[in-house]
Amino acid sequence: MRGRGRPGQHDRWVAGFLLLVGLLSAFEARGLTVGELGRPGPGFFPFYLAVALSIVSVALLVRSFHHAGLEGTAAQGSGEQSGGNKIIWTLLALFGYTFALDHLGFLVATFLLMLILFRVVELRRWPAAVAGSLATSLLAYGLFKLLQIRLPPGIWGP
Amino acid sequence: MRQMTLVSLIVLLLLALGGSWASDQSDYPNREIEFIIPFPPAGPADTAARIIQPRLSAILGVPIVLINKPGGGGALGADFVARGKPDGYRVFATTNSTLTIITATQPDLPYQLNNFASVGSYIVDLGVITARPGSSWKTLEQLVDYAKKNPGKLTYGSAGQGTVSFFTMELFKLSYGLDIAHVPFQGTAPAKTAVLGGHVDLASSGFASLAPSIRAGQLIPLVTTAPKRVAAFPNVPTMAEKGFPEASVNIWMGLFVPAKTPNETIDKLTKALEKTMQDAAVASAVEKAGMLVDYRDPKATRKLLESEHEAVKQAVKKLGIRG
Amino acid sequence: MKGGDKMDLVQSVLYGFSVSLEPTNLAACFAGVLIGTLVGVLPGIGSVVTMSLLFPVTYTMSATTSLIMLAGIYYGAMYGGSTTSILVNVPGEAASVVTCLDGHQMARRGRAGPALGIAAFGSFIAGTFGVVGIMLLAPPLASIALRFGPPEIFGLLILGFTMVTFLARGSKLKAAAMAILGLFLGTVGLDPIVGTPRFTFRSVTLMDGLGLVPLIMGLFGVAEVLLNIEQGLQQGVFETRIKGLLPTRQDWKDSAGPVARGSLLGFFLGILPGMGTIIPSFISYGVERRISKHPEKFGAGAIEGVAGPESANNAATAGSMIPLLTLGIPPNVVMAVLLGAFLVHGVQPGPLLMKEHPEIFWGVITSMYVGNAMLLVLNLPLIGLWVQLLKVPYGILFPLILLFCVIGAYSVSGNIWDIITMLAFGVVGYLMKKFQYDPVPLLLAFVLGRMAEESLRQSLLLSRGSLMIFLWRPLSGAFLLSALVLILLPFVVPRVKAAFRMVNQRNQP
The missing domain is CATH 3.40.190.10 (Periplasmic binding protein-like II)
Structure with a gap:
C-alpha cells in the first residue's frame, strides 16, 4: 500500500525484516538449551532454523540490490484510496467484533458486524442493510446451534 | 463515513455495557465441558476418558468434548488447564505423571501441583x-x-x-x-x-x-x-x-480443575464422576479395556497425589534421575 | 493368496454389505455424510469437533451403527471442504486448502461446475479405491506403516517439504524463506519433548502454540477477502458466463492420471502416523505439477490441481482407518474419536478385531463404500445450486465469509485470541500477496514443523548423535536422496540441455 517506489525497495524492506527476525530468534534460541547432536535440547531446532533464516534473508537482501526491478513488479493494482479505507474499516470491525462477542453474545454482536460490513463495501440503503443483517445473524445462529457449534455466551443470552 | 462513526460509537457503548456482566456459577453446567487430555489418542489417559465420557455427559446433562493436547510429556496440556478460567468448563483428564512425576523431574515447568484442585481419581492401569x-x-x-x-x-x-x-x-x-x-x-x-x-x-x-x-x-x-x-x-x-x-509405579487416571474453581462446581463434577464409576456398563467397559475401576474422592486423591509426588521427589534426589 | 482366502474375502464383503445395508445402518450412514458435508462446507468448523459433540448421541446405538455414522461425518467433510475452496477461495476443511489454488481460479474462469464435479468424482473414485485397498491389503499395509520410525518420517517430511518449496510459484529463495519461517512459527509454544516454553514472550495464548485453523483461515480466507475488497468489486467478480456444470471429456482426460496417482499417494500416506489428510493433498499437488507438461498452468485453473489433491485427501481418510482397525493405533485425532466409539462399547480394535468382531470390521468398511456413493448422488445435483451462489454480489457474500471464518476459528477451542491470531495472519497473508511471497510453503512448513522437529530429535537420540542414521536406513536414505535430486535438478537440467545443444551445433556443419 505504501507508495509505489521502485519494485526492489519492497523486497529490500521485507528481506531486512526477515533478517531481523532471524537474528533476534537466533539470540533468543541461544537462551534455551541448544544441546548437542547426541542430546538435542529445546533450543536445537529453532537455533538452526534461525541461522538458516538469517542466511536466506541475507541472500534475498543482496539480490534485491542486484536484481532491483527484474523481479516483483510490486503488487498488482496498488489499491486506490477507497480500497485501503475499506480494508481498514473491515479490519476494525472484525477486531471490534472479536471483543464484542464475549460481552454481547453472538446474536447482537453479529448483527452489528453484518451491519457495518454490508455498508462498508456496497453502500446499501439502511433498511436493506438492517434487514439483511438481522436475517443473516439469525440464520447463522440457527445453523451453528443445529451443528452444536460453540458460541460465546453474552449478557443477552446467546 | 459519518454514519460509520455513528455505528462504531454504538458498538463502543454496547461494549462498555457488556463489561459489567459477570459470570454466574449456580446453573453450572449449562454448556459443553472440555476435557483436556495431555496425550495423543489411545494412551491410558485417553482411553479412560473416552470410556467415561458418554455416561458422565449424560449425568451432567451437557456434552463433554475430549481434546487431545499432547506435548512436553503432558506438560503442555497441564499448563493449558492451569491457565484456564476456574469455571469448571475446562477439566484436566490426566494420568498421575503430569502432576506427580514431571513436576519432580523437570525443573522449569510453567505450572505446579498447587495450580490444580482434585475432582477425583477413577481408573488404574497396571x-x-x-x-x-x-x-x-x-x-x-x-x-x-x-x-x-x-x-x-x-x-x-x-x-x-x-x-x-x-x-x-x-x-x-x-x-x-x-x-x-x-x-x-x-x-x-x-x-x-x-x-x-x-x-x-x-x-x-x-x-x-x-x-x-x-x-x-x-x-x-x-x-x-x-x-x-x-x-x-x-x-x-x-x-x-x-x-x-x-x-513399582502404576498409572492412575484422575480429573482435575484449576485451583480457584468454586467448591460447589467441583462438587457437581465429583458427584457425577462417582455415579459414573458405579455404573455397571462403565465398569464392564473399563474391565474389557484391561484396566481397573478405582474411584477416590477429592480428599483421597489429594493425599495420593501428595504422597506420590513426595516419593518421586525422594527417588529423583536419591537416584539422580533427570529429564 | 490361496483360493480359500479369496472365497473368504468375497463372503466377508457380502456379509459386510448385509450389515451396512440394514435400514438403521443405512440411515446412520446417510445422517453422517449429510452432517459431514455441511461441516465441510463451513470454513474452520472441523469434523473432529462435530464428531466429538455428536459422540454422546451415538452412545445408545450399537457399536457398528455409531462407527458408521461417525466415519460418515469424517469422509463427508472431505467432500464438502472442496466446495468452499472452489467457490470463495476459503478452505472449508484444512485439507482443502490446496484445492483453493486451482479450484478457485477455475471458478473465476466460469468453470466452477467442472471443478466441483471433478472434486466429487475424484473423491468418489479415491474413496472407492481406499475401501478396496483396506479390504485387500489392511494387514500387510499395517506392517509397512510400522517400518516408519522417526528417521523414515523425517526423511519423508524433508522430501515432501522440498517438493512443495521448490515447486512454489515465483522466486525459490522467497519460497525457502517462507518455508523456514513456517517451520519457525511451528516452534512457538511449549517444547514438544521437554515442555520448556519457547518464543512465548510470557503470553499465555502463545504457550499453546499457534493454531493451525486460525493460521489457514487467516492466510487463505481473510487475506483473500481483504484483497478482493481492496481491488474493488469489479475485479473480484467472476466471469458472468458459467460454462457447463460437469467436467468435459477433455477434463476427464486431464484428470484421469491425477486422480489415480492422488488415490494411491493419499492412501499410502494416510496409513502413516501423524500424516492426516492435509499433507497428502499438498504432496499430490506437488507431484502433479512436477510431472505436468504445462506446469505454468498450475495456479491458473488447471483441473489436475483439483483432481489430484481432492482424490488424495479422500483416499487418505480411508488409509488412516488401517492402523486403527489392525493395530489399534489411531494415526490422527479423528481416528481417536472412532477409537472412543469402539471403547465405550467394550471393543478393543487391534490385530484381533477382524476375527472377534467381523460385523464391525466389514460393516464399517462396506458402509464407507455405500457412503461414498451417497455423497456422489448428494453432491452432483448440488453443483447447480452452488454455482448459483457465485451470482450473489460480493458485497453480500464477503461479510458472510468473514463471519464463518471468525466463528470457525473460535469454535476450535473457544478462545477469542484464536480469532485475533487469524486476523493477524489475514493481514500477514495480505502483505505476502502484495510483496509476492507465496503462503503455501509457509503453511506446509508450519504443518510439518512439529513432526519434523520431533522425528529429528528422536532419530538423534536413537543414533546417539550420529547423523548417519538417516543414510543407513534404506527408506529414509531413499527419501533424502530423492529430495537432493529434486533440489539439484533445476540447476543441472538446463546445463545438460545447453551442453547437448552445443554438441549438436558443433556437429552441424
Whole structure:
C-alpha cells in the first residue's frame, strides 16, 4: 500500500525484516538449551532454523540490490484510496467484533458486524442493510446451534 | 463515513455495557465441558476418558468434548488447564505423571501441583515392560544379561519425558544397573508403534494399551510393576518379587480443575464422576479395556497425589534421575 | 493368496454389505455424510469437533451403527471442504486448502461446475479405491506403516517439504524463506519433548502454540477477502458466463492420471502416523505439477490441481482407518474419536478385531463404500445450486465469509485470541500477496514443523548423535536422496540441455 517506489525497495524492506527476525530468534534460541547432536535440547531446532533464516534473508537482501526491478513488479493494482479505507474499516470491525462477542453474545454482536460490513463495501440503503443483517445473524445462529457449534455466551443470552 | 462513526460509537457503548456482566456459577453446567487430555489418542489417559465420557455427559446433562493436547510429556496440556478460567468448563483428564512425576523431574515447568484442585481419581492401569519378539531375549533375565554385555546398545521408547512409562524404565535401569538410551515419544500409541516396528527395543506402558498386541504375540511382556501378579497374565513376574518393590509405579487416571474453581462446581463434577464409576456398563467397559475401576474422592486423591509426588521427589534426589 | 482366502474375502464383503445395508445402518450412514458435508462446507468448523459433540448421541446405538455414522461425518467433510475452496477461495476443511489454488481460479474462469464435479468424482473414485485397498491389503499395509520410525518420517517430511518449496510459484529463495519461517512459527509454544516454553514472550495464548485453523483461515480466507475488497468489486467478480456444470471429456482426460496417482499417494500416506489428510493433498499437488507438461498452468485453473489433491485427501481418510482397525493405533485425532466409539462399547480394535468382531470390521468398511456413493448422488445435483451462489454480489457474500471464518476459528477451542491470531495472519497473508511471497510453503512448513522437529530429535537420540542414521536406513536414505535430486535438478537440467545443444551445433556443419 505504501507508495509505489521502485519494485526492489519492497523486497529490500521485507528481506531486512526477515533478517531481523532471524537474528533476534537466533539470540533468543541461544537462551534455551541448544544441546548437542547426541542430546538435542529445546533450543536445537529453532537455533538452526534461525541461522538458516538469517542466511536466506541475507541472500534475498543482496539480490534485491542486484536484481532491483527484474523481479516483483510490486503488487498488482496498488489499491486506490477507497480500497485501503475499506480494508481498514473491515479490519476494525472484525477486531471490534472479536471483543464484542464475549460481552454481547453472538446474536447482537453479529448483527452489528453484518451491519457495518454490508455498508462498508456496497453502500446499501439502511433498511436493506438492517434487514439483511438481522436475517443473516439469525440464520447463522440457527445453523451453528443445529451443528452444536460453540458460541460465546453474552449478557443477552446467546 | 459519518454514519460509520455513528455505528462504531454504538458498538463502543454496547461494549462498555457488556463489561459489567459477570459470570454466574449456580446453573453450572449449562454448556459443553472440555476435557483436556495431555496425550495423543489411545494412551491410558485417553482411553479412560473416552470410556467415561458418554455416561458422565449424560449425568451432567451437557456434552463433554475430549481434546487431545499432547506435548512436553503432558506438560503442555497441564499448563493449558492451569491457565484456564476456574469455571469448571475446562477439566484436566490426566494420568498421575503430569502432576506427580514431571513436576519432580523437570525443573522449569510453567505450572505446579498447587495450580490444580482434585475432582477425583477413577481408573488404574497396571504397568508392564515389553519387548518385541525375535530379539535375542525372551525373559527378563536374558534381557538383563544382554543389556549388561552390550551397554548403550539398547533403546527404549517412552510416552514422554516425565511420564510413568519413562519413570518406570528409569527405575528399572537403576535397579539392574543398565545403560539403555531413552527416546521420548508423544504418548503411548507412538511409543507402541515404535517398539512394534523395531525402532526401539523396549517400551513400557499400562496393560490396557499393550495387552492386545501381547495377546496377538506381537510383543512379549517381561515384567510388571503391579503390586502382585496380574490375573490375565499370571506368567509375568512383578518388580516387587524381583526384589525392587520401590520400582513399582502404576498409572492412575484422575480429573482435575484449576485451583480457584468454586467448591460447589467441583462438587457437581465429583458427584457425577462417582455415579459414573458405579455404573455397571462403565465398569464392564473399563474391565474389557484391561484396566481397573478405582474411584477416590477429592480428599483421597489429594493425599495420593501428595504422597506420590513426595516419593518421586525422594527417588529423583536419591537416584539422580533427570529429564 | 490361496483360493480359500479369496472365497473368504468375497463372503466377508457380502456379509459386510448385509450389515451396512440394514435400514438403521443405512440411515446412520446417510445422517453422517449429510452432517459431514455441511461441516465441510463451513470454513474452520472441523469434523473432529462435530464428531466429538455428536459422540454422546451415538452412545445408545450399537457399536457398528455409531462407527458408521461417525466415519460418515469424517469422509463427508472431505467432500464438502472442496466446495468452499472452489467457490470463495476459503478452505472449508484444512485439507482443502490446496484445492483453493486451482479450484478457485477455475471458478473465476466460469468453470466452477467442472471443478466441483471433478472434486466429487475424484473423491468418489479415491474413496472407492481406499475401501478396496483396506479390504485387500489392511494387514500387510499395517506392517509397512510400522517400518516408519522417526528417521523414515523425517526423511519423508524433508522430501515432501522440498517438493512443495521448490515447486512454489515465483522466486525459490522467497519460497525457502517462507518455508523456514513456517517451520519457525511451528516452534512457538511449549517444547514438544521437554515442555520448556519457547518464543512465548510470557503470553499465555502463545504457550499453546499457534493454531493451525486460525493460521489457514487467516492466510487463505481473510487475506483473500481483504484483497478482493481492496481491488474493488469489479475485479473480484467472476466471469458472468458459467460454462457447463460437469467436467468435459477433455477434463476427464486431464484428470484421469491425477486422480489415480492422488488415490494411491493419499492412501499410502494416510496409513502413516501423524500424516492426516492435509499433507497428502499438498504432496499430490506437488507431484502433479512436477510431472505436468504445462506446469505454468498450475495456479491458473488447471483441473489436475483439483483432481489430484481432492482424490488424495479422500483416499487418505480411508488409509488412516488401517492402523486403527489392525493395530489399534489411531494415526490422527479423528481416528481417536472412532477409537472412543469402539471403547465405550467394550471393543478393543487391534490385530484381533477382524476375527472377534467381523460385523464391525466389514460393516464399517462396506458402509464407507455405500457412503461414498451417497455423497456422489448428494453432491452432483448440488453443483447447480452452488454455482448459483457465485451470482450473489460480493458485497453480500464477503461479510458472510468473514463471519464463518471468525466463528470457525473460535469454535476450535473457544478462545477469542484464536480469532485475533487469524486476523493477524489475514493481514500477514495480505502483505505476502502484495510483496509476492507465496503462503503455501509457509503453511506446509508450519504443518510439518512439529513432526519434523520431533522425528529429528528422536532419530538423534536413537543414533546417539550420529547423523548417519538417516543414510543407513534404506527408506529414509531413499527419501533424502530423492529430495537432493529434486533440489539439484533445476540447476543441472538446463546445463545438460545447453551442453547437448552445443554438441549438436558443433556437429552441424
